[in-house]
Amino acid sequence: MTTQSPSRQAPVFRRTHSLVLSANVLFAVSAIGASAQSVQLQRQLTDLSGYYAFPVSSRRDSRRERFRSLAQQWRRETQWVSSTTEAAMNPAYQAIIGMGAEAIPMILEDLRQNSGHWYWALKAISNEDPVVPRDRGSIKKMKSAWLQWGETKGLVRA
Amino acid sequence: MTFSDLVRAMQVRFPNLTVENSRPTSAYDEGYNCIAWAAEDTDYWWWPDVMGQHYWPPDVPREETLDAFVRAYGMKGYTQRCDSTMEPGRQKVAIYVASSGKPTHAARQLLDGWWASKLGQQIDIEHEFAALDGPAYGSVAVVLARTAT
Numbered sequence: 001m002t003t004q005s006p007s008r009q010a011p012v013f014r015r016t017h018s019l020v021l022s023a024n025v026l027f028a029v030s031a032i033g034a035s036a037q038s039v040q041l042q043r044q045l046t047d048l049s050g051y052y053a054f055p056v057s058s059r060r061d062s063r064r065e066r067f068r069s070l071a072q073q074w075r076r077e078t079q080w081v082s083s084t085t086e087a088a089m090n091p092a093y094q095a096i097i098g099m100g101a102e103a104i105p106m107i108l109e110d111l112r113q114n115s116g117h118w119y120w121a122l123k124a125i126s127n128e129d130p131v132v133p134r135d136r137g138s139i140k141k142m143k144s145a146w147l148q149w150g151e152t153k154g155l156v157r158a
Numbered sequence: 159m160t161f162s163d164l165v166r167a168m169q170v171r172f173p174n175l176t177v178e179n180s181r182p183t184s185a186y187d188e189g190y191n192c193i194a195w196a197a198e199d200t201d202y203w204w205w206p207d208v209m210g211q212h213y214w215p216p217d218v219p220r221e222e223t224l225d226a227f228v229r230a231y232g233m234k235g236y237t238q239r240c241d242s243t244m245e246p247g248r249q250k251v252a253i254y255v256a257s258s259g260k261p262t263h264a265a266r267q268l269l270d271g272w273w274a275s276k277l278g279q280q281i282d283i284e285h286e287f288a289a290l291d292g293p294a295y296g297s298v299a300v301v302l303a304r305t306a307t
Binding site: 084086087115117123129138142 | 171172188189191192194201202203204205207208222260263276277278294
């Protein structure tokens with residue numbers, strides 16, 4: 001888990017507040033006598049400033065945490081299950097599929113480190129299947145095929 | 159974690175399972191499941207999933223029905239329906255179904271009359287016939303036999 005230290009977070013928040021404050025001041029001053037369209041544009045500028053001021057890495061971390069939590073829940077709830085369908089229909093697994101394309105690098109990394117039957121999710125999200133028919137069910141070969149697929153696309157490190 | 163601890167943890171899903179009516183025989187292995195293990199295959203995960211992810215015998219309908227599972231084991235020679243008693247010269251597999259009627263699990267009879275099961279991605283165990291009955295796997299719907307090879 002990547003945890004940001006307070007010494008790294010503090011400047012980010014100061015910068016964030018500073019940017020949002022600047023936008024608000026700009027909005028307040030320029031709103032005097034401005035047209036409705038201009039006011040609306042200023043509001044959008046304020047929103048955008050706030051959005052882009054937050055580091056993308058923080059948003060990724062929260063998604064990564066959500067993925068880890070869901071993956072753990074899925075493993076715990078389906079460890080005794082032989083049915084591929086039942087394992088894939090597990091609510092935690094479905095929630096991971098619901099995360100869409102951004103989940104693929106996290107799934108591939110988890111697959112590389114911990115294994116696990118991630119193949120249904122990978123196929124459902126990517127709409128691709130690099131496993132040749134004769135290797136279906138051969139977990140080692142399926143894992144290898146999907147990791148190679150991910151490496152080719154730059155989604156997981158080699 | 160000892161097998162005793164594991165059994166205690168499993169009893170929520172397998173209320174009949176005890177350390178007296180079961181014993182562990184392998185470590186965790188995600189490479190095959192109970193359906194494969196009953197067919198004596200440790201190289202593939204068997205399941206007729208609609209996504210076509212896992213192995214299913216060719217020429218058997220890829221559907222989660224008891225009939226499809228009976229036909230899958232038929233490809234391995236298990237064609238005679240029977241009961242769970244031990245009979246010299248005959249090998250048996252048992253297919254479990256949930257209350258929905260969907261297959262959930264399979265076990266293979268051993269020479270001492272106990273049954274060999276792979277528990278999902280988890281361990282292999284040997285157990286008495288009714289030890290796995292319960293909310294996780296339901297109960298045995300069909301026992302099939304073939305002449306011992």
